Amino acid sequence: MVRKLQMLLLALALVGPVGPAFAASEVDSLLNKLVEKGVLSVTEAQEVRNDMAAEAKGLAKAREAEIKAYAQKKLIPSWVMNTKWFGDFRLRFESQLKNYAKDRNRERFRLRFGFKTKPTDNVEVGVRVASGAQEVTSTNQSFTDTFSNKPLDIDKAYLKYSPFDWMSMTGGKMGIPFENTDLVWDGDVTPEGAALNLTTPEGAEWPIKPFVNLGAFRVDELSGDAGDPGLFGIQGGAEMKVPGLGWSWMPAVAYYDWTGIRGQNTAGITNAPSGNTRKAAGSFRDDFDVVDVMSQIKIPEIPVIGKPAKLFADYAYNIAAADDDGAYQFGVSVGKVKKFGDWEASYAYKRLESDAVFGAVTDSDFGGGGTGHKGHKFGAKLGLAKNWYAQVTYFRVEDLEPTSGLERRNNTLQLDTVVKW
DSSP: OHHHHHHHHHHHHHHOTTOHHHHHHHHHHHHHHHHHTTSSOHHHHHHHHHHHHHHHHHHHHHHHHHHHHHHHHHHSOHHHHTOEEEEEEEEEEEEEEESSSOOEEEEEEEEEEEEEEEEETTEEEEEEEEOSSSOSSOOOEESOTTTOOOOOEEEEEEEEEEEETTEEEEEEEOSOOSOOOTTTOOTTOOOEEEEEEEOOOTTOOOSEEEEEEEEEEEOOOOTTOSOOOEEEEEEEEEEEEOTTTOOEEEEEEEEEEEESOTTOBGGGSTTOOTTOOBOTTSBBSSOEEEEEEEEEEEESOOTTTOOOEEEEEEEEEETTOSSOOEEEEEEEEEEOOSSTTOEEEEEEEEEEOTTSSOGGGSOSSGGGSSSSEEEEEEEEEEEEETTEEEEEEEEEEEESSOBTTBOOEEEEEEEEEEEEO
């Protein structure tokens, strides 16, 4: 009976003919009369008041949410509601120890932020700006030049059209559209052109999930020259589960055809030659038709330590080079950082011959960037909070060929703290 009375009185309080405030006082008077007549005890009357107050508060919040949702729908464009902002900030101390030049210590930062928005269901527009000085393979900014202001450049600007959940077409300045490691690509490179990505339909329970990635990009636009350098790339691969283990394996093969490179003066191509062989006149000796074969195995959990792991290997071969045409890398990482106390440790070994890959876009940290190096990379991360971690990376690298009889070494220590949002 008390429950029915609560509902009746609540309705009266909310829709009373002379307003909720007056109706609430009337309900209170009615409860007092019911107590006087012995229908309700004092405790029961107070319980009714408390329950009515809680339910009225809940109904008011629900009504407020309905009004807000209606206002957003009518007053705020849908593309604004579909816009996502993101970014990251990194502080770094870097120490380079070399046997062929003076040691170097510097402090640096990296700032990147941007947004993605969907004007319509199948269209995405993305923009990201980043620190740095219009470099190809780095968005780092050193602390220098007497506290001068530091630039922000357009790092990404693209339009993506996805007519199906298994197909997307992208045009503009974008992230690397191929599965990759830093053997061929530095992670900061953002190619300019067009890409097509085909993958497995969403929700498909296929034991093998194939994918195909294609891209056509402009490397440099040389005024008055019909032979502008470019890149055409195609990659095929698949993701599959390893039976009985729960592991996932992803093999992939890519072919990168860098056009208009051989005979081109390296001074006309940004960030070149970066270790690639030049003729006496200063032009590229070789073209770059690179076959890249990579494999990656993900282990959800390692027994005893209960951490995930990843094994990877990558081999690249330039079929257009006269010599010094091969490169390979292999490595392992254990753990994953998401929150405070999480950790990750990694190791990789790399050997990168001078003309195995196009040096202008390969890893800028390994041996100071470019090709012609071999060595080790050690890394560790520690979670400081959600979206915040500390990181240490150490490179022990040497050149493949002596310079003036000297085997050059470049050992680099990087101490980072990174925040993402």
